[in-house]
Amino acid sequence: MKRLLAYFKFSKTEQNGFFIILVIIVLFVTIYTLIKRNTRDPIPNQAKLFEQSFHDSIEISSPTDKREFNNPYVNKNESRESISPTPDLNDEKLFYFDPNNLPHADWHKLGLSDKQIAVLKNYEKKGGRFKVKTDLKKIYSINERLYKRLEPYIQIKTIPDSERTKQQDRASLLYDKFERNKAELIDINTCDTTALISLKGIGSILSKRILKYKDVLGGFYRIEQLKEVYGVTAETYDLIKDYIVVANLDGIKKININKVDANSLAKHPYLSPKDAKLIVNYRDQHGSYVNIEDLTKIGTLSDLAIAKIAPYLIFENDSR
Structure with missing residues (x-):
């Protein structure tokens, strides 16, 4: 027993330390007990709220x-x-309206959300039009409840057939200034870009290409040559062919076939460098060309190439 008690003998310093630790433990236990009494369970409190x-x-x-x-x-x-997500509409805020091309802000005033309005505007973008009141019900963003509230205020303006025809005619005339007046045909050899742009299907870039190609050719002698311009499609040509003429042939630039060199001749769109060299070599070997038939003697030039280049050539004794 004495041997066991020997383990519990403390020095003065150890006794003081033990006492301090004991006091701290008692304080912590007391504080914890007080806090626990005054604290409510948060879960029941949140459930009650x-x-x-x-x-x-x-x-x-x-x-x-x-x-x-x-x-x-x-x-x-x-x-x-x-419990429809569509907000209740106050009848006092509703107003008479035409759903065709109604501004975004006015749809908002009628109580529609941005998503509902987006569906309506997308329908209009695709060419949709409300002809009668019930057409609005076909829009999937307009539910039955909303339609019933709006229906008494829908007033769709009807356009008489005669007025619709007049509007279409005016739009057509604005788009194509020369449809009604055949006297105002455009001479492709003397016109400018402004005149060409007035034609249906011709923009500023394409009009410049046409005039540039005219300069390279030396002038047009047939309106079909417009098909050779990059960007003039078959559809575009069909739109403009009835409003274009080639009236001024005097302005076409001519090439003296007996004086031109191979490099200059090759710049013409209708002749390749090889064709130009053959023409000049044959002239140097056999003498000057007298007429267009002499080009057929070369043998390597096709009849089509000769026919296309012929209006742009003059010969030494030619009076043109």
Whole structure:
């Protein structure tokens, strides 16, 4: 026993340390006990707040909504209709309107959301038009409830057939200035870019290409040559061919076939460098050309190439 008690003998310093530790432990236990008594369980507290807010929301909801929560036998379709995301519309804020091209802000005033308006505008972009009131019901973003509120205020302006025809005629005339007046035909050899742009299907870039090609050719002698211009498609040519003429042939630049060198001759779009060299070599070997038939003697030039280049050539004894 004495041997066991020997283990519990403390020096003066150890006794003081033990006493201090004991005091600290007692203080911690006391403080913890006091805090625990004054602290509420957070989970029941949050549940109570949620329950209170839930009942408050029922109290301020419409009678229809309250009936839905209280009546477990409420019809599902009725329930879905009553909690529709579409906000309630105040009849005092509604106004008479035409849904065709109605501004975004006015749709907002009628109570539609941005998503609903986006669907309507997309329908208009694709060429859609509301001809009668019920056409608005075909838009999937407009539910039955919203349509019933808006229907009394829809006023679609009808355009008489005669007026619609007049509008189409005016638009057509504005787009094509020369459709009605055949006297105002464009001479492709003397016109400028402004005249060409006035034609349907011709823009500023294409008009410049046409005039540049005219300069390279030396002038047009047939309107079909427009098909050779890059960008003039078959559809574009069909649109403009009836409004273009080649009236001024005097302005076509001629090439003296008996004096031109191979490099200069090769610059013409209708002759390749090889063709130009053959023409000049044959002239140097056999003498000057007398007429266009002499080019057929070369043998390597096709009849089509000769026919195309012929209007741009003059010969030494040619009076042109």
